[in-house]
Amino acid sequence: SQQGEEDPQALSIQEGENATMNCSYKTSINNLQWYRQNSGRGLVHLILIRSNEREKHSGRLRVTLDTSKKSSSLLITASRAADTASYFCATDAAEYGNKLVFGAGTILRVKS
Amino acid sequence: DVKVTQSSRYLVKRTGEKVFLECVQDMDHENMFWYRQDPGLGLRLIYFSYDVKMKEKGDIPEGYSVSREKKERFSLILESASTNQTSMYLCASSFPRGQAQETQYFGPGTRLLVL
Numbered sequence: 056s057q058q059g060e061e062d063p064q065a066l067s068i069q070e071g072e073n074a075t076m077n078c079s080y081k082t083s084i085n086n087l088q089w090y091r092q093n094s095g096r097g098l099v100h101l102i103l104i105r106s107n108e109r110e111k112h113s114g115r116l117r118v119t120l121d122t123s124k125k126s127s128s129l130l131i132t133a134s135r136a137a138d139t140a141s142y143f144c145a146t147d148a149a150e151y152g153n154k155l156v157f158g159a160g161t162i163l164r165v166k167s
Numbered sequence: 168d169v170k171v172t173q174s175s176r177y178l179v180k181r182t183g184e185k186v187f188l189e190c191v192q193d194m195d196h197e198n199m200f201w202y203r204q205d206p207g208l209g210l211r212l213i214y215f216s217y218d219v220k221m222k223e224k225g226d227i228p229e230g231y232s233v234s235r236e237k238k239e240r241f242s243l244i245l246e247s248a249s250t251n252q253t254s255m256y257l258c259a260s261s262f263p264r265g266q267a268q269e270t271q272y273f274g275p276g277t278r279l280l281v282l
Contacts, residue, residue, distance in 0.1 A: 088270065097171070097257055097273035098210075143209065145271075154225070155271060157202075157210040 059087075059144045059158035067164045074131040076161040078144030079124075085147045087120060088155065089129050092141045101129075101142075136167040170194070171274040173258055178279045186245040188277050190258030197263050199241035200271065201225075201233065204255040216241055217263065248281045255279075 062077045078087065086105045090098040104111045104120045104127065111118045117130040131138055141162050145155040174189035190199065198217055202210040202225075212225030214233040222233050230252060234242045241260075245252055255278050259271040 090273075095255075095276070095278070097275045098259075098271075100270045100272070103270060154212060154215065156212075159207055159209040 059146045059156060061142070061144055061158045061161040063161060064159070065162040065164070067166065068134055070134060070136055070165055070167045072134055072165075074134050074138070074163055074165070076129045076142050076163070078127045078129070078158060080127075080144075080146045080148075081125065082146075082148045082150040083122075085149065087118075087127050088145045088147070089116075089118060089127075090143045090145060090157075092143065092160070094140070098143065131163075134163075134165045136165050139163060139165045171258060171260055171272050173256075173274040173277050175277050176275060178277055180245075180248050180279065180281050182249060182281060184245075184248050184281075186248050186279065186281075188243040188245075188256055188258075188279070190241045190243070190260075190274055191239055192241075192258075192260040192272070193239065194260065194262075194272070195238065196260035196272070197238070198261045198271075199235065200259040200261075201231075201241065201243045202257045202259065203227070203252075204257055204276075210257065213243065248279075250281050253279060253281045
């Protein structure tokens with residue numbers, strides 16, 4: 056079973072709306088990272104949040120981390136068609152040998 | 168900007184062929200990784216390397232081997248390609264930061280089809 060699991064599997068919204076994706080994980084972590092993948096391309100790092108942080112912002116992105124619930128959320132505000140992509144969370148945990156473990160991803164479609 | 172390049176974007180091979188996938192990074196990163204990505208399964212780690220001539224098995228190393236003769240280059244080898252190795256292969260690199268994994272930088276991926 057995967058360390059990180061995203062929810063929902065797919066999300067379709069209108070341009071200008073906010074998009075929220077969630078990630079749940081199983082073990083204590085050092086940090087949690089979010090990546091974006093445009094169709095058929097490599098992954099691009101978006102944001103890293105450490106286990107002692109609760110919230111981070113980067114432009115239109117807001118990430119929260121709740122270590123008590125072992126969950127994180129990624130909020131994209133005022134979405135654009137260019138935000139259409141797959142989004143992955145990845146966790147770094149000592150239990151997994153300090154390697155990044157990726158979830159299966161959320162497919163986001165932003166309709167213009 | 169960090170650049171990670173992969174030798175091919177698309178590759179078609181026959182069953183039983185030996186396949187080489189090459190990855191080069193230009194940021195002097197110690198860590199390099201090979202993943203495969205399949206629909207619904209996310210990224211799965213095949214092999215990784217924390218230094219030249221060093222390699223460690225990931226979660227799914229069977230049927231693969233790797234080579235890291237130079238710091239900037241990490242090669243993935245399919246000794247005898249099989250149809251179940253048809254997949255997207257992604258290379259990544261990163262700096263080490265103590266024991267924690269920091270940001271990984273990915274190449275564009277190689278989509279391999281084994282016939």
